[in-house]
Amino acid sequence: MGRTFKSLLADKRGNFAILTALGLPLLFGAVGAGMETTRVMQVKNDMQTVLDSATLAVATHARIDEGKKSDAEYAAEVRQRLENYGVDDDDDASASGNGKGNGNGNGNG
Numbered sequence: 001m002g003r004t005f006k007s008l009l010a011d012k013r014g015n016f017a018i019l020t021a022l023g024l025p026l027l028f029g030a031v032g033a034g035m036e037t038t039r040v041m042q043v044k045n046d047m048q049t050v051l052d053s054a055t056l057a058v059a060t061h062a063r064i065d066e067g068k069k070s071d072a073e074y075a076a077e078v079r080q081r082l083e084n085y086g087v088d089d090d091d092d093a094s095a096s097g098n099g100k101g102n103g104n105g106n107g108n109g
Contacts, residue, residue, distance in 0.1 A: 047087070054081035 058078045062069065069077075 050082065050085045050087055054078050054085065057081060 055078055058074055058081065061077070062074055
């Protein structure tokens with residue numbers, strides 16, 4: 001038994017297959033994590049774009065109106081525009097996945 005084990009350890013054939021079998025799950029995990037990170041950053045960027053767009057639209061509208069509305073009215077207008085984009089500002093709904101949008105900012109959820 002001891003001689004068989006020593007000859008098994010001394011045999012160099014099949015080393016690449018064993019290392020590949022051990023390394024592939026790590027490689028696949030790293031690729032998957034990179035892809036998921038890319039998707040998270042894309043969704044974050046889309047959400048920021050929608051928020052910036054709504055805020056800029058309301059700010060432009062406020063300048064045209066020469067600021068005749070109150071800050072609360074402008075904030076409500078921003079919320080309304082976000083709802084038009086499919087963004088739900090309810091924390092419970094967005095955490096449980098019950099928001100209106102599909103995460104890409106176009107509201108076609």
